[in-house]
Amino acid sequence: MNNSILSDRILNLGESATLAMTRLSRELKSKGVDVITLSIGEPDFDTPQHVKDAGKKAIDDNITHYPPVPGFLELREAIAQKLLRDNGLEFDTNQIVVSTGAKHSLINVFMCILNQGDEVIIPAPYWVSYPEMVNLSGGKPVVIDAGIDNDFKVSPKQLEEAITISTKAFLFNSPSNPTGSVYSKEELEALANVIAKYPDLLVVADEIYEYINFDGKHESLASFEKIKDQIVIVNGVSKGMAMTGWRIGYIAGPKFIADACTKIQGQYTSGTGTISQMAALEAVKTDPKNSPDLKKMLKAFKERRDLLIKLVKEIPGLKSNVPSGAFYLFPDVSYYYGKTDGKSTIKNSTDLCMYLLNVANVALVPGEAFGSPECIRISYATSKDLIAEAVNRIKGALAKLK
Numbered sequence: 001m002n003n004s005i006l007s008d009r010i011l012n013l014g015e016s017a018t019l020a021m022t023r024l025s026r027e028l029k030s031k032g033v034d035v036i037t038l039s040i041g042e043p044d045f046d047t048p049q050h051v052k053d054a055g056k057k058a059i060d061d062n063i064t065h066y067p068p069v070p071g072f073l074e075l076r077e078a079i080a081q082k083l084l085r086d087n088g089l090e091f092d093t094n095q096i097v098v099s100t101g102a103k104h105s106l107i108n109v110f111m112c113i114l115n116q117g118d119e120v121i122i123p124a125p126y127w128v129s130y131p132e133m134v135n136l137s138g139g140k141p142v143v144i145d146a147g148i149d150n151d152f153k154v155s156p157k158q159l160e161e162a163i164t165i166s167t168k169a170f171l172f173n174s175p176s177n178p179t180g181s182v183y184s185k186e187e188l189e190a191l192a193n194v195i196a197k198y199p200d201l202l203v204v205a206d207e208i209y210e211y212i213n214f215d216g217k218h219e220s221l222a223s224f225e226k227i228k229d230q231i232v233i234v235n236g237v238s239k240g241m242a243m244t245g246w247r248i249g250y251i252a253g254p255k256f257i258a259d260a261c262t263k264i265q266g267q268y269t270s271g272t273g274t275i276s277q278m279a280a281l282e283a284v285k286t287d288p289k290n291s292p293d294l295k296k297m298l299k300a301f302k303e304r305r306d307l308l309i310k311l312v313k314e315i316p317g318l319k320s321n322v323p324s325g326a327f328y329l330f331p332d333v334s335y336y337y338g339k340t341d342g343k344s345t346i347k348n349s350t351d352l353c354m355y356l357l358n359v360a361n362v363a364l365v366p367g368e369a370f371g372s373p374e375c376i377r378i379s380y381a382t383s384k385d386l387i388a389e390a391v392n393r394i395k396g397a398l399a400k401l402k
């Protein structure tokens, strides 16, 4: 038997570029190459001790049986409290569904709302998995471009122009992966005014980087009362609580969406791991304003961002914005396209990333994967020393391109 047995669905699915680059860097590392991995987007911090203890206690307390499909009620109550505490938003527990990471929450929503050909508007640069999730669910991604000169943010006009009779949803992400851009309250309000004109338009608001915001308080599109019932918030503990491996995400939105996600999850997973849910319960009860762990992490990310921007400015030809959140820089590197080191010519961001992986031994992710072929993504969720060393290597390798 061979892979001809595979479905069109899987054959047409692209591999996650963030995970693919990270796999390549692991492979090189296993061969003894000293690779600096700036490709994966995950905090390099450990999960806070009190959260780990809650996970251990769950094992000792034998919380090891099937959970309720949408998540333990206690956890959903704590998430409702968190949404009130951090965002001033009221949600009932029956509007909340806990899943296996925000990734799973997102695909649940798309599987629940999309029929063949239904359109989902996605601003680019977008996170790699968005269009693939929409395709996998039978939908059609409709990409609207936001350039570096506009801090990678789309305008209300662009959103409105992209809405057609087939539009089902608008997929919105702030703070953004891969650009780190954060929409201000005024910018959100301008988008909300367009959204309000289309009561059948569902907004999937991915707020997974909520806590990694350097300039101010996180604002949610759901805080505009006139569109609140059109919003599904997607969030989780992976980024803000340094809990990527626990795999806990959630949605909060209209009850019929929560019911649908519970139904699909009932067939797919029977709900998320109990140990992780109990750890997440401890995590979401943590007020970020009073958490030394979170304050330490945020301070470190801000310092690293400032260092990376300063160092990147010293590299000829690179152009970047000043990200206000998340832990990525997304510089325009197109200055180097068409240049060569004498052996190979750099035609695009994939070529450049492969060149930097092989020559500088730094793993990054090509902008193509985020819908912005002129850029590359640098994750700065690593130490300042490694950031400085990586940029030094990148600078050296780029200087060889003529």
Ligand code: PMP
Residues within 6 Å of the ligand: 041, 100, 101, 102, 103, 104, 127, 173, 176, 177, 206, 208, 236, 237, 238, 239, 244, 247, 248, 249
């Ligand atoms: N949305 C965005 C924008 C992300 O960067 C990530 C990171 N993987 C996710 C969702 C998924 O998060 P999780 O690890 O909770 O599945």
Ligand code: GLU
Residues within 6 Å of the ligand: 016, 018, 019, 039, 040, 041, 042, 103, 127, 128, 129, 177
């Ligand atoms: N969100 C992270 C990233 O963009 C994790 C990897 C992934 O899930 O794609 O790198």
